[in-house]
Amino acid sequence: MPHLVVACQGLLAVVLLVSATSKLRSGQALRALAESLVTMRLVRSRWAVPITAVLAVAEAVVAVLLLVPATRRAGFAAAAVLLAVLAGGVARVLARGTARPCRCFGASAAPLSRRHLARNVLLGTAALPGLVAAPTPPALAGTLLALLTGALAGLLVTALDDIVMLFVPTSRTDHSKEAF
Numbered sequence: 233m234p235h236l237v238v239a240c241q242g243l244l245a246v247v248l249l250v251s252a253t254s255k256l257r258s259g260q261a262l263r264a265l266a267e268s269l270v271t272m273r274l275v276r277s278r279w280a281v282p283i284t285a286v287l288a289v290a291e292a293v294v295a296v297l298l299l300v301p302a303t304r305r306a307g308f309a310a311a312a313v314l315l316a317v318l319a320g321g322v323a324r325v326l327a328r329g330t331a332r333p334c335r336c337f338g339a340s341a342a343p344l345s346r347r348h349l350a351r352n353v354l355l356g357t358a359a360l361p362g363l364v365a366a367p368t369p370p371a372l373a374g375t376l377l378a379l380l381t382g383a384l385a386g387l388l389v390t391a392l393d394d395i396v397m398l399f400v401p402t403s404r405t406d407h408s409k410e411a412f
Contacts, residue, residue, distance in 0.1 A: 242382025
């Protein structure tokens with residue numbers, strides 16, 4: 233079980249760091265996400281940029297909490313809550329039919345879909361082992377391998393839209409109903 237916890241730790245830390253970095257890399261990136269949240273009717277225009285900034289900072293803080301041994305369990309709890317909120321936002325957008333490109337990881341042009349909802353739910357689920365397992369660290373070699381495995385999975389998750397676009401015909405316009 234300790235290896236699973238470390239792999240989940242790497243997965244979540246990478247996903248949250250990439251997500252935060254994609255939002256905080258420039259004012260333009262932050263505003264693009266804020267505009268998409270307004271277009272999807274998740275936030276009001278006047279609150280969009282501050283809420284987006286808070287979201288990006290929260291993602292970065294949670295990633296750091298996950299990586300610091302003394303705060304790892306709090307990081308897993310915060311990741312679970314944050315990802316539940318994000319999944320709730322995606323579910324709300326899908327239920328309303330207001331899906332647009334989110335810019336969650338930067339420049340993706342893919343509108344929110346069930347794939348994004350499933351991604352957030354699965355990532356939130358990845359926080360659970362860290363909440364229930366004893367905090368006994370595995371041997372160094374196992375730790376490094378598990379962390380690397382989780383980090384690689386995190387990179388794949390952040391590139392999911394790009395990977396899917398390699399296999400999905402570009403003529404599809406209604407991405408909100410696509411499977412995974």
